[in-house]
Amino acid sequence: MTFGTSAIHIHHLNAAYRSVRALQDVSLLIQPGRLTGIVGPNGAGKSTLLKAMLGLLPNAVGSICYDDRPLQQQLERVAYVPQRSQVDFDYPATVWDVVLMGRTRKTGWFRSFSAASRRAAQAALERVGLWDLRDRPIGQLSGGQQQRAFLARSIAQEADIFCFDEPFVGVDRRNEAILFELFGELARDGKVVLVVNHDLGESIAHFDDLILLNRQLVAAGDRAMVLNDLNLQRAYGGQVRFFQEAA
Amino acid sequence: MDSVLQSLAEPLHYAFFQRSLLAALIVGVLCACTGSYLLVQRMALLGDAIGHSLLVGLAIAFAMGGSLFVGALVSGLVSAAAIDFIRARSPLKEDAAMGIVLSAFFALGIVLITLVQKDNKIDLNHFLFGNLLAVTGGDLWDTGLAALLVLGAIALCYKELHFYTFDRLGAQAAGLPVRWLDWGLTTAIAITIVASMKAVGVVLVLALLITPPATAYLLVPRLHQMMGLGALLGCFSSLTGLYLSYFFNLPSGPAIVLVASGLFVLALLFSPRQGLLIASGRSSVADASEGDRPAS
Numbered sequence: 001m002t003f004g005t006s007a008i009h010i011h012h013l014n015a016a017y018r019s020v021r022a023l024q025d026v027s028l029l030i031q032p033g034r035l036t037g038i039v040g041p042n043g044a045g046k047s048t049l050l051k052a053m054l055g056l057l058p059n060a061v062g063s064i065c066y067d068d069r070p071l072q073q074q075l076e077r078v079a080y081v082p083q084r085s086q087v088d089f090d091y092p093a094t095v096w097d098v099v100l101m102g103r104t105r106k107t108g109w110f111r112s113f114s115a116a117s118r119r120a121a122q123a124a125l126e127r128v129g130l131w132d133l134r135d136r137p138i139g140q141l142s143g144g145q146q147q148r149a150f151l152a153r154s155i156a157q158e159a160d161i162f163c164f165d166e167p168f169v170g171v172d173r174r175n176e177a178i179l180f181e182l183f184g185e186l187a188r189d190g191k192v193v194l195v196v197n198h199d200l201g202e203s204i205a206h207f208d209d210l211i212l213l214n215r216q217l218v219a220a221g222d223r224a225m226v227l228n229d230l231n232l233q234r235a236y237g238g239q240v241r242f243f244q245e246a247a
Numbered sequence: 248m249d250s251v252l253q254s255l256a257e258p259l260h261y262a263f264f265q266r267s268l269l270a271a272l273i274v275g276v277l278c279a280c281t282g283s284y285l286l287v288q289r290m291a292l293l294g295d296a297i298g299h300s301l302l303v304g305l306a307i308a309f310a311m312g313g314s315l316f317v318g319a320l321v322s323g324l325v326s327a328a329a330i331d332f333i334r335a336r337s338p339l340k341e342d343a344a345m346g347i348v349l350s351a352f353f354a355l356g357i358v359l360i361t362l363v364q365k366d367n368k369i370d371l372n373h374f375l376f377g378n379l380l381a382v383t384g385g386d387l388w389d390t391g392l393a394a395l396l397v398l399g400a401i402a403l404c405y406k407e408l409h410f411y412t413f414d415r416l417g418a419q420a421a422g423l424p425v426r427w428l429d430w431g432l433t434t435a436i437a438i439t440i441v442a443s444m445k446a447v448g449v450v451l452v453l454a455l456l457i458t459p460p461a462t463a464y465l466l467v468p469r470l471h472q473m474m475g476l477g478a479l480l481g482c483f484s485s486l487t488g489l490y491l492s493y494f495f496n497l498p499s500g501p502a503i504v505l506v507a508s509g510l511f512v513l514a515l516l517f518s519p520r521q522g523l524l525i526a527s528g529r530s531s532v533a534d535a536s537e538g539d540r541p542a543s
Contacts, residue, residue: 054420075422082416091287091413092470101410105421110403137468157421 006067007031008053008161008192013062015045015052021215022048026062028211028220030194032160035187035206037223038196040213041236046196047083049213050163054080066161066192076105079154080163084146084170089139095149096134099125102156117156124155128182144175151182161192168197180206258493266387267379271489271503273387274443274455275481277394279463280401281439282456283474284432286464287412292342293327293433294456296349298440298449300326302356302374310363316389316441323437326352331429377448379489379499386445393442397435408432409470446485447500454504455481462511465518480510 008030015023023045030036038046052060055072064071071078079102102124103117125131128148133141138149147167154162164183168176180203187193187208197203204210210226212218218235219226258264285294301319308318326348333344360371373381382390401408411418411428419425436456443452463476488503516524 051416056416056419075420078420078422080417080420082414082420086416087414088287088289092464092468092473093409093413094469097409097469098413101406101413101417104406104410104418104423107406109407113406153417163420 008071009063009065010053011063011065013049013052013060013064015048015057015060015062017048017057017059023052023060023213024216026213026217028217030192030211031209032192033187033190034208035183035193036195036209036211037204037207038194038211038213039198039200039204039235040218042198043215044213044235045215046198046213047165049211050080050165050194050196054078054163071161077160078163079157079159079161081147081150081154081165081167083165084143086165089146091138093138094135095125095130095138095141095152096121098138098149099134099152099156102153106158120158121152121156124152127155128152129178142172142175143170144172144178147171147179148175148182151179155182155186159191161194162186163194165196166198167195168199168203176203254494255490258490263380263382264489264493266382266384267489267499268486270382270387270390270446271379271485271499272482273390273394274446275459275483275485276478277397277439278443278452278455279459279477279481280398280474281432281435283460283463283470283477284408284412285436285456286460287470288432290341291453291457292345292349293330294436294440294453296330296345296352297323297326297433297437298444298452299349300352300356301441301444301449303352303359305374306356306359306363310359316393319441319444320437322352322356323440324434327433327437373448374444375448375450376498377444377446377451377500379446379503380492382445390442390445393438397438397442400431400435404428404431405471412470447503451500451504454507455484458504458507458511459484462507462514465514465521468520480507484510 010030011027013023013026014021026049038049040046048057051057052062053064053071054075066074066077099121100113100117103113103120107113107117122131125134128151130145130148130152133145138146141149151164151167162183167179171179183193183195184206195207197207204223204227207223209221210223211220212226212231212235214235219231259268282294285291301323304318304320304322304325305315307313307322308315329348330341330344333339333347334341337344357371407418407423408428410421411423411425415425418428439456440449440452443455447455459480460473460477462480463473467473467476484503484507487506489499491497491506492499492502514522516522
């Protein structure tokens, strides 16, 4: 199921924070048209994988290709929503301002937003159900509404690759269901949709594919194939066993 | 009433007062616009650090007979680079880096000025506290040109700066050149401080950079509104401060800053959105954003 669009190919990706190695020799394929979750224990390098793919880390090496070209040379096709802790919600911007930011690259330098950009922003806001709240300061929305506003920003961007880092933190059940529904729609449109998720609870069933990490790649592919006892043991309990065996 | 208007119009007959007034208005607008970025970036101290470091460049430029404007600008940028270097290459955080660089450059500047002063008398007070009423035609020209440059650049790159200052990672992931924007913004701030130096001095320029946008922040919800209202408040402070300075023989820089600070206190107490005295029956921004967020 590729919908004629291409996958992301990652080869031998390594990443480090200062001297601490965060990702070790990760190679995998990310399919378009499938909702892909990145899961693993705390400190497994889930967010690091996203950031390293997009060139947001200075100390990352490896090859990341999309459409047979390095992904980092076509970042205008990427929409990335960082963890909520990375965003200053006291910033003086309305929901409308935030969604229009998604049109920045499409508009180009030294130009103001076109009528088409405004229409795209409006359509995106209507799609996530926040059109009525467009004039609210972003800080006055609930956590779930804020995530939907950021989702609207990435939809307005008309990207091919969507990356969300922990979008469900601080989000209630209802908003989580809305977000999963919209992520699924994007995937069915043939987009690459990557979601970092630290929760292995029932919400995991929403994903088509999973990437299971523990600094190294444990498993990647169809959810049912990835979620077996051996893989989970290697991701969540493996290190303890390893040291016991070595001793 | 007529007599009030008459006495307000009276100083306008003097060319020096016209120059001061124009310089004060330009500085008011310019500082509010670049200062808004300092505020939303939580980098207020960077303005302070750059301001204090200008002394080094001024002393060197003075000794070598070069342009004071260029000398000050270069040393402002060097200090920003030093802060960036310490922050990136050591475990120290930005605030410590700024504190170190600020004091080191300021000390070096005072030493250099003292050395230079052996031959020529320089009034350090003018540098520290400014003197609007002594602004020359040439100064006005420099300030106007600097303001045109900075405000033009902000207008042209507004949407990129908006995205990048709100969500740096998201902007970087979308392919915006965030390192260039970092330096663009730092340069704009350095130019703003150098251009305002003559009017209010480097110690008080921070007040014009931060206070009017902070006042506006309490009153309006969007960045461009904050800049616009901040510029109005900056102009009003400059204008009022200048008249106070003229009529009561006060130093112009501090008079302007006191007016701006007074406006801030009023907004802090009475802002309809976040005023401390209007607090009852109003849910604070922090409360609302807590919403459905569980402890994470």
